[in-house]
Amino acid sequence: MPPPAPPRSCYVTLLASRRLFGAPLQGDTTMSTKAMGIFLLFLVLLAVPQAAPESDTVTCRKMKGKCSFLLCPFFKRSSGTCYNGLAKCCRPFW
DSSP: OOOOOOOHHHHHHHHHHHHHTTOOOTTOHHHHHHHHHHHHHHHHHHHHHHHSOOOHHHHHHHTTOEEESSOOOTTEEEEEEETTTTEEEEEEOO
16 A cells, blocks of 8 residues: 655645745746856856056056157166167156
8 A cells, every 4th residue: 555645734834845945846947047047148248358468668666767759868778668668667766
């Protein structure tokens, strides 16, 4: 003789507990896949601007230098380039 079937209220409770504790029901896996894809796309978009190289002009300004298309003025020395190599980055000696 087979065991008796559980009452219907137990089945509803089981479904509710699976929903509460994160066990996906049938058909919910596509939504979680979409959500995961959107999350990964968001992370990639956050990382892209930070991976871009810094221009030589910005690097010169951060080192307290000035860009000059001619020779560096007195009491300044050349220490790199500006404007993608078209000008010199001039920094003070001290």
